[in-house]
Amino acid sequence: MTTAPPPQAPPPAAPVPSAAQQARARAIGLVDGEWHRLHPATPLLRGGLALIIFLGIVVSSFRDRIIGMFVPDEWDADFDQDPFGDFVLDQLLWVSLGVVGLVLLGIVLFWLAWRVHRFRITGDAVEVEQGILFRRHRRAPLARIQAINIQRPWFARLLGACKLEIQQAGNDSNVDLDYLSSSVANALRFEIMDRASGRSAADAQRLAAQRQAGAPGGVVDELLRPDAEIAHLAPDSLVRIPVVRIVISSLLDGWIVWAIAYVVATGVAIIGFQQFWAIFALLPGAIAFFAAGVKSLGSKLRYSIAATPDGIRLAYGLASTTTEIIPPGRIFALQVKQPLLWRPFGWWQVTFTRAGKIKPDGSGTGQSSQMASYLLPVGDLRDVRTVVGLVLPELAHSLLIDQGLFGQAPDAFVVSPPRARVFRWFSVRRNGFHVHPAAFLLRHGRIWRSLQLVPQARVQSVALQQGPLYGLARLGKVQLHVPDTVLSPGIGAIDQRDAALLFDHAMRTIKVAIDRDGSESWASSLSRHAVLATAPAVQDGLMRPPTVTQAAPPPSAPPPAAPPSSAGRADPVAARPARVETTPPPIPPHQHPDARWQRPRDER
Structure with a gap:
């Protein structure tokens, strides 16, 4: 008598993939190389806006008649001079059918556009x-x-x-x-x-x-x-930017301040001159000011920036x-600036430029156009360091950032000579530049402070300019050309010899930086952060001299003689001086190969 085998347990069910895996x-x-269509709701999302605009035109055209239908006693309007409205009311059935037909035609056209859009x-x-x-x-x-x-x-x-x-x-x-x-x-x-x-x-x-x-x-x-x-x-x-900081900075940024001033002036004009009809003429302008301010405020809310692979x-x-x-490598220039009303709070703003253009019918509308050039709408000094480090990690912990934002001569920047005061009344001791192996740093303004950082590998061309007034004062201007028109990095009112030296130095180093750049296929080359981890440390814009192996200096007293060997001669290995690892003393500033850019500017 044989016994039946025990029933086998059913195989475990396959795990259900998550929404992200699906x-x-x-x-x-x-991404299989075949043609695909867009979301099925595309005709609705595209045609819905057109339908809303059409209904808005209809309501605006028959506004008076629509109001008169609900409040006929209070709204005494003269419709004798409106033959178009009389025709629509007389032929209401055919007009309604025509409107429905136009709506159906629009739906068909948007559906066909979705079908051929792939x-x-x-x-x-x-x-x-x-x-x-x-x-x-x-x-x-x-x-x-x-x-x-x-x-x-x-x-x-x-x-x-x-x-x-x-x-x-x-x-x-x-x-x-x-x-x-x-x-x-x-x-x-x-x-x-x-x-x-x-x-x-x-x-x-x-x-x-x-x-x-x-x-x-x-x-x-x-x-x-x-x-x-x-x-x-x-x-x-x-x-992340705190909401309180966004609100206060937006209030001090201009749009809402101008809107409040406009409303106050409108109220004073209406009440003072007893011309209440003017509210209908001036109120749309106030609404426009407020709408711009609210849109700017809404676009900055929930702002965040982070580094990803x-x-x-x-x-x-x-x-x-x-x-x-x-x-990586798509940001061509940075500008850190501080509006005057933000100075008591210690807030800064970081803008950038890139090669992509903002289309008038795409991201150029709404909040995207306002935020298209913002890398940091508002932040403190710590946020500025973090954001600059995402683009130029070589400068993340450099004192050059502090000197560029707050400093003035004498420091590591080459500044304008005293005779340039006629062109830079208040900022003659701040207006200057510094050449870092990774970027050009251009410092401007004393009342409205700003610092421009241009990666050397992103510069498209360099121009040396000198007009008649600069020629009389023996001054020059160097312009660094980058794509787009958001930023125009350059430094003017500097000594003509410094300008010529900066121009020649830029022409040599930019080509080397472009040849070393590997951002086109950023993942196939070494990460910039990995390169920095193995490269010499960066301190204040100067590359730390590497540790080298050299012979120890001879002692003041002669070393004792080695014991003679069996052959009666001294051991050559024992007599050889030992080699130790030492760090050479720092290079004096006047002997450093980049001393021209690192030492304080001479007063001429």
């Missing part, structure tokens, strides 16, 4: 095709990506959709994918970054696992945890949010 799987499916991502480019009557094909090479933005308008956020914008150098050269699912857009951005950086498959998989550990799980989670995806990355480089991550916005990743 989003990455869908993103990998979008994109594909290959190993070296992102391509987009769109247009019904006029076809347009745009191609963005991955090696030329300046930044990747994810914009989430408030209405699109409710539907879990967003815009993915790939910024390229040049005017109107950005590639837009609007709209995509928010989770898929996040994963797709990292897939594009992995291919653009030259990252290996193993490193990409490891980073993807780290991102999935903190990624938000849905629309509600994304609203409540906007920085969840970087919670585990670079905690020391994460900068793919570059600098910026995030800002309250109702409508923008998340931007700027790869």
Whole structure:
């Protein structure tokens, strides 16, 4: 008699992939080189705005009649001079059918535009095709990506959709994918970054696992945890701005101050002259001032900046949010400035310039255009050091930053001579420059302080200028050319010999810096932070002399003779002086190879 085998336990169920893993799987499916379409809600998100504008025009045209329908006794308007309104009321049925037909036609056109709007991502480019009557094909090479933005308008956020914008150098050269699912857009951005950086498959998989550990799980989670995806990355480089600081700085920044002054002046004019009708003419201007101030304030709320493996991550916005990743080497210049009203609080602002242009119909509207050049809207000195260190880690702990923001001659900067006071009345002892192996530092202003930092590898060309007035005063100006017009770094009113020396030095060092630059495929080369860890330390802009091996100095007294060997001769090994590791004394300032840029400027 045989017994039946015991029943086997059912195999364990396969683990259910998380929302982040599913989003990455869908993103990998979008980078297969085939053509794909956008989010199904794209026609609604695009056509909804057009429908709202159309309804606004209709309501504005029949405003008086609509008000008269609800308050006929109080609203006594003369409609005898409105033949168009009489025609619409007489033919209301046909007009209604026409409006419905136009709405349906618009829906069909937006649906067709969505059908023909497709994109594909290959190993070296992102391509987009769109247009019904006029076809347009745009191609963005991955090696030329300046930044990747994810914009989430408030209405699109409710539907879990967003815009993915790939910024390229040049005017109107950005590639837009609007709209995509928010989770898929996040994963797709990292897939594009992995291919653009030259990252290996193993490193990409490891980073993807780290991102999935903190990624938000849905629309509600994304609203409540906007920085969840970087919670585990670079905690020391994460900068957040307190709400109180944002509000106070916005009040002192100008827009809201001008709005309050405008309202007060309007109230005094209306009450003083008893012209209450003027409120309808002046109130729209006050509303515009307040709208600009509130928009500027809302764009700075929930601002954060952090270092990620793919570059600098910026995030800002309250109702409508923008998340931007700027790869290494895409920032061409920095400017640290301090508005006069911020000085008692010790606050600074950091702006930057890049090669990508802001389109008038894309990120050039709304809060993105206001924040397009801000790297730090408002922050203290510690925040400034952190932000500068993200772009130029060689200067993160250098005293040159303090000297550039607060200092004046004599210090490490080459400043203007006393005869330049006619051109720089208050800042003749501050106006100057310093040449660091990684960047040019240009210092300006005593009342409105500013410091410009231009990485040497990002300079496109250098110009030496001298006008007739500068020629009479034996002064010169050096201009460093970078893309875009947000910043125009340069230093003027300096001695003509210093200007010529700076020009010649820049022409030599810029080429060397460009040859050493490896930011085009940043992940395939050594990390800048890893290079700094093995390079000599940087102190106050000077490279510390390396430790060398040299013979010890001979002692004052002769050493005792070695005992004779069996052959009666001294042992040559025992008689050889020992070699020890010593550090040479510091090089005097007047003998240092870069002494021209490091010593205080002579008064001439």
